[in-house]
Structure formats: structure tokens, C-alpha cells
Amino acid sequence: DTAVSQTPKYLVTQMGNDKSIKCEQNLGHDTMYWYKQDSKKFLKIMFSYNNKELIINETVPNRFSPKSPDKAHLNLHINSLELGDSAVYFCASSQVTWTGELFFGEGSRLTVL
Amino acid sequence: GIQVEQSPPDLILQEGANSTLRCNFSDSVNNLQWFHQNPWGQLINLFYIPSGTKQNGRLSATTVATERYSLLYISSSQTTDSGVYFCAVGRDFGNEKLTFGTGTRL
Numbered sequence: 574d575t576a577v578s579q580t581p582k583y584l585v586t587q588m589g590n591d592k593s594i595k596c597e598q599n600l601g602h603d604t605m606y607w608y609k610q611d612s613k614k615f616l617k618i619m620f621s622y623n624n625k626e627l628i629i630n631e632t633v634p635n636r637f638s639p640k641s642p643d644k645a646h647l648n649l650h651i652n653s654l655e656l657g658d659s660a661v662y663f664c665a666s667s668q669v670t671w672t673g674e675l676f677f678g679e680g681s682r683l684t685v686l
Numbered sequence: 687g688i689q690v691e692q693s694p695p696d697l698i699l700q701e702g703a704n705s706t707l708r709c710n711f712s713d714s715v716n717n718l719q720w721f722h723q724n725p726w727g728q729l730i731n732l733f734y735i736p737s738g739t740k741q742n743g744r745l746s747a748t749t750v751a752t753e754r755y756s757l758l759y760i761s762s763s764q765t766t767d768s769g770v771y772f773c774a775v776g777r778d779f780g781n782e783k784l785t786f787g788t789g790t791r792l
Contacts, residue, residue: 613788614723614770614788614789614791615786615788616772616774616786617786618783618784621783629783631783661727663729673717673734674719674731674734675719675721675731675774675784676731677721677728677729677730677731679727679728680727680728680729682727
């Protein structure tokens with residue numbers, strides 16, 4: 574069983590479209606995160622949720638909207654996609670916010686044409 | 687926020703060689719982790735090591751928190767060790783996020 578799983582792994586879409594990425598963790602962790610990895614491999618936190626509540630929202634355009642229906646799931650919806658949104662998006666989880674080990678999903682590569 | 691520097695940025699090794707990767711950070715931390723991103727893009731947690739030394743097979747890590755650095759040792763390197771190694775640090779108070787270094791590409 575994959576501990577942190579994301580779907581889809583690849584998305585190719587046109588500018589202006591809306592897309593969603595889903596994430597699920599079966600580790601029983603309380604906190605989940607979305608990270609963005611750009612073309613230079615730099616990893617940057619976007620959002621953090623603790624037990625379904627948003628606790629960190631970095632400077633991210635409001636076209637990005639996370640949703641956590643329960644503490645095992647954290648989805649990312651992106652409206653009006655732009656070329657600069659092309660990146661790999663990683664979901665991650667940890668037992669406690671910012672404390673302890675961080676476990677990543679396999680990543681979702683988004684390409685906006 | 688905390689600054690994290692990793693060195694060297696790039697490293698080329700012959701199979702069987704040993705190497706040391708370094709992570710320097712600008713402030714005291716109580717959370718430090720090493721990750722390996724393999725050529726397929728997967729990010730694997732190697733060590734959670736805010737202080738002390740740990741070993742896992744051919745890999746070991748040492749963090750000297752008082753001197754603000756951590757080292758990752760790879761012995762008898764193999765082709766499967768290729769990828770990017772990231773160090774991430776944080777402080778466990780408030781909402782201070784985990785900060786990633788820019789990585790060492792091996």
C-alpha cells in the first residue's frame with residue numbers, strides 16, 4: 574500500500590482550463606501539505622492543513638484552492654491555468670505540523686500549454 | 687526565515703566511491719531531514735536527524751546542531767544513488783515551515 578498517493582501523475586492541459594489533483598494518505602497523520610517543485614528543483618510549500626483546517630497559506634494565487642474533506646485527504650484545485658503553473662506538485666504528510674518525518678507522494682507533473 | 691545552503695551543488699562519482707554532502711543552516715533548528723529525489727522524481731525520506739548520528743546501510747548522517755550543519759555520507763556509491771539530495775530544516779514552534787535547501791545533484 575502506498576503511504577501517500579496522488580492522482581493523476583501527469584496532467585497536460587491548455588491555458589485557461591481548470592484542473593484538480595487528489596491526495597490521500599493512509600499513515601494516520603494529522604497534517605497534510607502541498608508543495609510545488611519548479612524546473613530548477615526548488616521545493617516550496619504552498620499549503621498546510623492540520624486535521625482538515627488550513628494552517629499555512631503561502632503567497633499563492635487565489636486560483637489555487639485546497640480542500641480537505643477529512644484528515645486523510647487533501648485535494649488541490651487550480652482555476653484558469655497559466656503557463657507558469659507548469660511544475661511538479663507534491664502532496665506530503667506528517668504526524669504533527671512541521672514536526673517529525675515528512676512523507677511525500679509521488680508527485681503530479683502539470684504541463685500547461 | 688532560516689537560510690539553508692547545500693554543498694556541493696553537483697557531484698560526479700565513480701561507482702564504489704564515497705562522498706560527503708553538507709547542509710549548513712543559519713539558525714538553531716530542532717527538525718532536520720534528508721531526502722533523496724531519484725531520477726523518476728520520487729522523494730524518499732532518508733533520515734530524520736535533528737541531532738546526533740544515524741546509519742542506514744551505506745548511508746549515514748550526522749547533525750551538529752550547535753554548529754548549524756549536517757552531513758550525509760554515502761559509502762560505496764551505486765548507480766541507484768543518483769538523483770538529488772535535499773536537506774530540510776525547521777523549528778517546532780508557531781507555524782514556522784520546513785525550509786528546503788537547493789539540493790546536491792549526484
